[in-house]
Amino acid sequence: MTKTDRINLALETSFKDSQISVIDDSESHRGHAGFSEGGESHFQIKIVWQGFEGMSLIARHRAVHEALGKDLLNNIHAIALDLKST
DSSP states (O other): OHHHHHHHHHHHHHHHHHHEEEOGGGGGGSSSSOTTTTTTTTTEEEEOOGGGOOHHHHHHHHHHHHHHHHHTTOOOOOOEEEOOOO
16 A cells, blocks of 8 residues: 555545545655655645634644554655645
8 A cells, every 4th residue: 555545544534524635746856855766755635624623723733643643654754734624
């Protein structure tokens, strides 16, 4: 299973009834720190979820990090998060 697949599975499990987009943006970081040949080092994640309503930006980010887990996060160089409520 790829990192992209693992990210999607973790997010879909934690954020039911949400709109999730996971984009491997690694190629645009070629030559920069953390780039890995073959990709899956830099990601853009967008989630629209009703459960984010009333949560601070920090709380939303923490929820995503918790959903992904330390093992997965430790194998990714960078994640750009766009987290909105419905």
